[in-house]
Amino acid sequence: MVDEQQLRQWGNTVIDIEKKALDNLYQYVDSSEFAQACQLILQCTGKVIVMGMGKSGHIGNKISATLASTGTPAFFVHPGEASHGDLGVLSKNDIVLAISNSGESSEILTLMPVIKRMGLPVISVTGKPNSNMAKLAQLHLCIEVPEEACPLGLAPTSSTTATLVMGDALAVALLQARGFTEDDFALSHPGGSLGRKLLLKVSDVMHQGNALPQVKHDICITDALYEISKKGLGMTAIVDDNQTLVGIFTDGDLRRVIDAEVNLRTTSIADVMTKGCVTITDNVLAAEALKVMEQKNINGLIVTNAQEQPIGALNMLDMVKAGVI
Missing domain, CATH: 3.40.50.10490 (Glucose-6-phosphate isomerase like protein; domain 1)
Incomplete structure (x- = not known):
């Protein structure tokens, strides 16, 4: 040896x-x-x-x-x-x-x-x-x-x-x-991870239309949980009568509600939702959305338009599937 x-x-x-x-x-x-x-x-x-x-x-x-x-x-x-x-x-x-x-x-x-x-x-x-x-x-x-x-x-x-x-x-x-520029570089690398990071926008990754989890502010927690389970993103946007975003309810919020022994059938979702939630627009890079989630230590984001109305949602799993991570 x-x-x-x-x-x-x-x-x-x-x-x-x-x-x-x-x-x-x-x-x-x-x-x-x-x-x-x-x-x-x-x-x-x-x-x-x-x-x-x-x-x-x-x-x-x-x-x-x-x-x-x-x-x-x-x-x-x-x-x-x-x-x-x-x-x-x-x-x-x-x-x-x-x-x-x-x-x-x-x-x-x-x-x-x-x-x-x-x-x-x-x-x-x-x-x-x-x-x-x-x-x-x-x-x-x-x-x-x-x-x-x-x-x-x-x-x-x-x-x-x-x-x-x-x-x-x-x-x-x-x-x-x-x-x-980075954009020029991305155009010659569309199939690689670098290209995905430099080309993919939030609009390319987000769940929208019927796939967007969204409920009205005056429903009970149980109905909100049904929406979360149905859409499979671990969260739902909460909107008022004008379809404006007023909050978010996530799996994490549910754990806190259960610990507090709140009645899920009689309590309004507006009473337990997280207000002032972090949002993002659909025209930014998906990589920027990932950075926001990492900085805020959150697993998902609601995508809003100029009127603060929800138009999409995405989470960390979406980033993985898209190859951004």
Whole structure:
């Protein structure tokens, strides 16, 4: 068995080496080439085509996904497959972001004459400023690292980390330059939890119409309990003769009423309801409704219109089902 302390030491050494690699990256982001690369991509009316072989390809896939989800149209093209037809996805308005730590990826270099013939600008990302890819590109982003975290100096470790961070730096700089907003982000993530949090409104989640629990203020507690049981939200809105919300009665209120030995058949619901209850409008985000419930330590909300009339209701279970939680 390998000593646990030794394993931890090896792990910490990797982190220390990769931290140094990232510290070394500042000088390359501060260079004029980084800003020029951002400007070139901002001016692009097509797509950013990301290429990379091996580990650089895996990192390139992540970079293209990050760019695409933050407002810069992009996708990954495998250089090996590009030589056999996939290069057809390139159009005259595109930019190529070519990644290779050595800067000598034969698969990418083979494509360079075709890319040049199409007149597409190339931004290379390499650890070797004097490499062929660096020289052939219109712009070069350096990701040179002092050393790999692999003690053999063979497995890409620090270099892939530096490449990924350089890609993130590009994507986030472009995001901010475009004024990309949360709403924009949600539109490209409609199926995920992030999209649901940023797109779903209370109106999309609430129970309304016949599903809305609601009773008049002058009925007895027993009749109100029937409404709560029928609608299954653990609460009911209480309204006056003008259909204006005057209170709420919940499962928690029922427990207090029972403890007080109140007569459920003869006592009016208006005598035991909670007045001045917390409400919300239907046009706010469901995530905001969740925040209100958490802050107020309540399990449900009545949704009202401008006339303070109940138009809907929702509870924590609705948030779970909608994927907001």
